[in-house]
Amino acid sequence: MIALASDHAGFELKEILKKHLIDKHYDIMDYGTSSTASVDYPIYAKKAANSVARGQCEKGIVCCGTGIGVSITANKVKGIRCALIHDEYTAEMCKKHNNANMIAMGARVVDPELAVKMVDIWLDTQFEEGRHQRRIDEIEEELD
Ligand code: RB5
Numbered sequence: 001m002i003a004l005a006s007d008h009a010g011f012e013l014k015e016i017l018k019k020h021l022i023d024k025h026y027d028i029m030d031y032g033t034s035s036t037a038s039v040d041y042p043i044y045a046k047k048a049a050n051s052v053a054r055g056q057c058e059k060g061i062v063c064c065g066t067g068i069g070v071s072i073t074a075n076k077v078k079g080i081r082c083a084l085i086h087d088e089y090t091a092e093m094c095k096k097h098n099n100a101n102m103i104a105m106g107a108r109v110v111d112p113e114l115a116v117k118m119v120d121i122w123l124d125t126q127f128e129e130g131r132h133q134r135r136i137d138e139i140e141e142e143l144d
Contacts, residue, residue: 003060005031005048006107007041010063010070013107013115017061020116026123029057045073045104052101053079060102061119067106074102081136086110091118095125097132 006014031047062070074082082102083094094100
């Protein structure tokens with residue numbers, strides 16, 4: 001199950017990604033928003049991030065104007081590794097090296113065609129584990 005969420009700025013991109021994922025037979029959970037009426041992105045990004053952190057969804061995708069607000073919000077939730085991605089390279093590397101369980105995109109930054117491509121790359125790339133798992137474990141360790 002893939003969680004989707006956006007604010008008003010990311011709404012149209014979320015809908016495009018939702019259609020793409022449904023066409024590819026992924027199960028999705030849409031946490032809103034449901035129109036281009038102005039809303040506050042943390043409300044929606046938190047819902048998606050919580051669903052991933054609780055295991056209701058395996059992965060999540062969040063969109064806003066820049067992708068910044070939703071990524072900051074999602075990364076406040078323990079266990080979430082939300083990568084703000086901009087291109088095919090970051091889409092690949094956030095899975096390979098960071099095992100990102102969520103991605104964030106800016107609807108005012110990337111065009112929809114690239115966004116769809118980035119989602120496919122992220123979903124189809126394997127985490128490399130090894131030294132990258134050690135580094136991910138270190139993220140969750142307490143500070144000195
Ligand atoms: C909304 O105008 C915009 O601030 C929001 O979508 C996002 O870019 C925040 O990070």
